[in-house]
Amino acid sequence: MTDQTKLAGLSRRKFLTTSLYASASVAALGIGTRSAHAAVDLSGREMVFASWGGSYQAAQETAYCNPFMEATGATVIQDGPMNGSKLRTMVEAGAPIWDTVDVTDTFLVANEELFEDLDFDIVDASPLDQAYVHQKGIGCIIWSYNVAFNTDVVGENTPQNWADVFDVEKFPGKRALRDRVYPMMEIALMADGVAREDLYPLDVDRAFAKLDTIKDHVIWYTSNSAAQQLFVDGEVGVGVLLNGRTFDVFKKGAPVNLTWEQNIRSIDYLVIPKGAPNAEVAQHFMNATVDADNQALMANTLAYAPCNPAAFDMIEDDVLPWLATTQENADKGILINAEYWRDNLAEMTERWTEWKLS
Amino acid sequence: MSFKDRNIWLLMPALLLIGICFLYPVSWLLQRSVSEPVWGLQNYFTIFSKTIYLGVLWNTVAIAGATTILCALIGFPVAYSMVHSSPWVRKILIFSVLIPFWTSILVRSFAWLVILQRGGIINDVLIGVGMMAEPLDLVYNRFGVLLGMVQVLLPFVVFPLFSVMARIDGSFVRAANNLGATPIRAFFRVYLPLCLPGLLTGAMLVFIIALGYFITPALLGGRGDIMIAQLIFERIDEFGDWPLASALAIVLLVGTGLLFLLINALLKIRGGRI
Numbered sequence: 001m002t003d004q005t006k007l008a009g010l011s012r013r014k015f016l017t018t019s020l021y022a023s024a025s026v027a028a029l030g031i032g033t034r035s036a037h038a039a040v041d042l043s044g045r046e047m048v049f050a051s052w053g054g055s056y057q058a059a060q061e062t063a064y065c066n067p068f069m070e071a072t073g074a075t076v077i078q079d080g081p082m083n084g085s086k087l088r089t090m091v092e093a094g095a096p097i098w099d100t101v102d103v104t105d106t107f108l109v110a111n112e113e114l115f116e117d118l119d120f121d122i123v124d125a126s127p128l129d130q131a132y133v134h135q136k137g138i139g140c141i142i143w144s145y146n147v148a149f150n151t152d153v154v155g156e157n158t159p160q161n162w163a164d165v166f167d168v169e170k171f172p173g174k175r176a177l178r179d180r181v182y183p184m185m186e187i188a189l190m191a192d193g194v195a196r197e198d199l200y201p202l203d204v205d206r207a208f209a210k211l212d213t214i215k216d217h218v219i220w221y222t223s224n225s226a227a228q229q230l231f232v233d234g235e236v237g238v239g240v241l242l243n244g245r246t247f248d249v250f251k252k253g254a255p256v257n258l259t260w261e262q263n264i265r266s267i268d269y270l271v272i273p274k275g276a277p278n279a280e281v282a283q284h285f286m287n288a289t290v291d292a293d294n295q296a297l298m299a300n301t302l303a304y305a306p307c308n309p310a311a312f313d314m315i316e317d318d319v320l321p322w323l324a325t326t327q328e329n330a331d332k333g334i335l336i337n338a339e340y341w342r343d344n345l346a347e348m349t350e351r352w353t354e355w356k357l358s
Numbered sequence: 359m360s361f362k363d364r365n366i367w368l369l370m371p372a373l374l375l376i377g378i379c380f381l382y383p384v385s386w387l388l389q390r391s392v393s394e395p396v397w398g399l400q401n402y403f404t405i406f407s408k409t410i411y412l413g414v415l416w417n418t419v420a421i422a423g424a425t426t427i428l429c430a431l432i433g434f435p436v437a438y439s440m441v442h443s444s445p446w447v448r449k450i451l452i453f454s455v456l457i458p459f460w461t462s463i464l465v466r467s468f469a470w471l472v473i474l475q476r477g478g479i480i481n482d483v484l485i486g487v488g489m490m491a492e493p494l495d496l497v498y499n500r501f502g503v504l505l506g507m508v509q510v511l512l513p514f515v516v517f518p519l520f521s522v523m524a525r526i527d528g529s530f531v532r533a534a535n536n537l538g539a540t541p542i543r544a545f546f547r548v549y550l551p552l553c554l555p556g557l558l559t560g561a562m563l564v565f566i567i568a569l570g571y572f573i574t575p576a577l578l579g580g581r582g583d584i585m586i587a588q589l590i591f592e593r594i595d596e597f598g599d600w601p602l603a604s605a606l607a608i609v610l611l612v613g614t615g616l617l618f619l620l621i622n623a624l625l626k627i628r629g630g631r632i
Contacts, residue, residue: 088598111598174476219498220581235475346597350410353589356581357413 040284043073047099047278047285053081056302060102060140063298068288074281087273088114096273099282105267105338106182108137110345116272122283127290129325131335132307137269140289141304144243144265144324144333145183146258153237161261162191165238166210168217176230176239179220181352182341183264184211186334187240190262200337204348208355220356231256247303247322263333265324267307299323384611391604401605411589415609418586421500421575422568425507429515429564430557432508437519437556459513467577470506471497474578502578507568514567515560522556555625562621566614586610 049065051057057080065076082102090096091114108115115136118125125133132139147165149158153173159165165175166188178184186199188207219236221227228245230236232254246258270289272282288294295306296314305325306312312326320326324333341348391401405411440451458466473479474497481493496502530552534544572587579585586606593603 084596085594085598215581218581222576226577233475233477235477346599349592349596350408353584354410354413356584357410357417 040072042281042284045073045278045281046075046077047276047281048077048079048097049100049285050080050082050087050098051078051102057081057102059298059301063294063301064140064285064289067291067294068285071288072284074284076285084111091273091275094275096276098273099276099278100285101271101273102140102268103137103271105269105336106341106345108134108269108271109338110342112136114274116274116276116279116282118272118286119283123287123290125290127292127310128307129309132267134269137271138286138290139267139307140270140295141268141298142265142307142324143268143304144263144329145178145187145240146243146246146263147238147261148231148241148246148256148258149238150231150234150236151255151257153234158257158259159238160259162187163193165240166191166214168214171238174217174219174236175214176221176227176236176241177218178227178240179222179356181348182345183240183266183336184352185348186264186336196262196334199334200340202340202344204351208351211355243322243324244303260329260332263324263329265330265333265335266338267335384608387604387607390600391602391608394601401601402609404602405605405609411606414584414586414589417582417584418569418610421503421507421583421585422565422571424504425511425568426515426561426565428504428508429512430561433512433515433519433560434553434557436512437516437523440516440520441523455513455516458509463510463573466510467506467574470502470509470578474502474505497578499580500583502580503575503583506574506578507571510574511564511567514563515557518560518563519553519556522553522559526552558621558625562618566618569610569614 049060051060057078061076061078065078068074069076079098084103084107087096087098087101087103088111090098112135117135118138123138125138128138132142147159147162151158154171157170159171164170165177177187185202185204185207188210189199189203190196192206192210194203194206219230219239221230224242224245227239227241228249231239231241231246232249234255241256241258243258243263246256249256270286272279272286276282290308292306292308292310293314295308295311298304299306299311299315300319303319303322305323306315307325312320315323321329323329392399394401405415436451436455440448443451471478475481476493476495478496480496481490484490485493496505526549530548531544534548535541539547570587571585572591575583575585576588586609590603590606590610593599593606
């Protein structure tokens, strides 16, 4: 799957400051939450960590893998990029080479049979917001789909919600939308006036009818980096973009911004593939990622929201507004219903393709 | 055939390679397509009964067909001028066809995006000189897909044509002219039939390669330009639906094979007449 918000990093200087800051806070906190896994000696053991590559995985290596290696003596080998069909094939063949993998929430709930149960005797998930804890995985970051816009194109009156994105009178020209049935159903329904709390189960016919109204005004994108380019070039004035991707181009100086109104949050989970050769090490690794310091370091590096609320105390002021799980931002949006999509994705994707061809 | 039977072992490395890298995986796909979720042809029934699969199959054939026709129409005069120009001009022509060919498809597809988009060079110039008030939609639609695919696949029709044209004896056309044929008549009755083996080979190459295209339609296409390779990718990556994806792949393979046989037969008939 390619829908990950994997950002280009911040400047090297900032990154170093962040790392120093985090190490300092670790030192200041002393033992604290770290004692749980510091006690485990895993010298000579190893595990393979697979994620989405790029600066995202580099940040995970800094925030999660390195502290874990230091504390336990285990070796973490980096691999990837994560690929749904590759993971599935490895598990089906009974020989996964990955021990911990970063997957999206929709992939996790749709493929639960591919993963080991977490051993909650080893993994202390109690510091986490329990909405982000699953029998087979624990949340590592939270990201969101947002209403995004190019200020050079739309001017002073920026779009406020999905209804604006669908309003071709108010915002003429093309809009960039995600070529995938989720989150487009949710987006279309909110644009049509459905309240956030009434979205599920989705009124699919109504969603497609709403999409019909802007059919010819849309550039459908499948790659998030291509989407960033559409916004940066001003090819589109409004549309949907991931919060991290927007943060990325905003930081680089592009006239691109977002609104949090009606944002759709989604979670990335860390999971252990069934039959993973080093599952036990992986369980200890899971425990280490729960740590507030590690999660704060991750957020400060790449503006991804932590699942451990305690991490917020250590997040920098200019990063905070970009996080999907601050109270303020979370109150304006919804968490995507991964269970709904597990039950309906296959059928709905066929309908989505059919609609596109019509 | 100049090949002697006792030299058949020379083919072994190639046969082995095809066996291991092609026949084995294809038979594995074939097996999955008929054995899951239960034994039977249900995956094929799905493909041939649902409008989305038929729609995408039709799209694939239509896009590949249009690409082939455009490549032939553009490639023919290019090959002709290559053959009938000075060695120096010929070199330049060959390089201008080859150099883009050596560039990554991905890079070229993105380059087309930059050129064709609403804020791209073409629209900027058209609006700048006052020919247009509104930018044209040149990309994210069928036009963009065809432009990208024709550019990528053009060499496959130019070079077979070039090699055939280079071997045509010019005296045939001159003889036709001497015997009273108009230049147009001489071209259609004498020159074109002599080119046909090259043209058909090139067209077949283009069509077959185009059938399996993925990147270009995915990047330059719009809502309605989905091709079969994208659907196969989606079925596996998103749903782990190997059986249906396998069935789609087999349909594509068998369709391509039948086409190959058809064109081969056609070439034989032409060959007999020439």
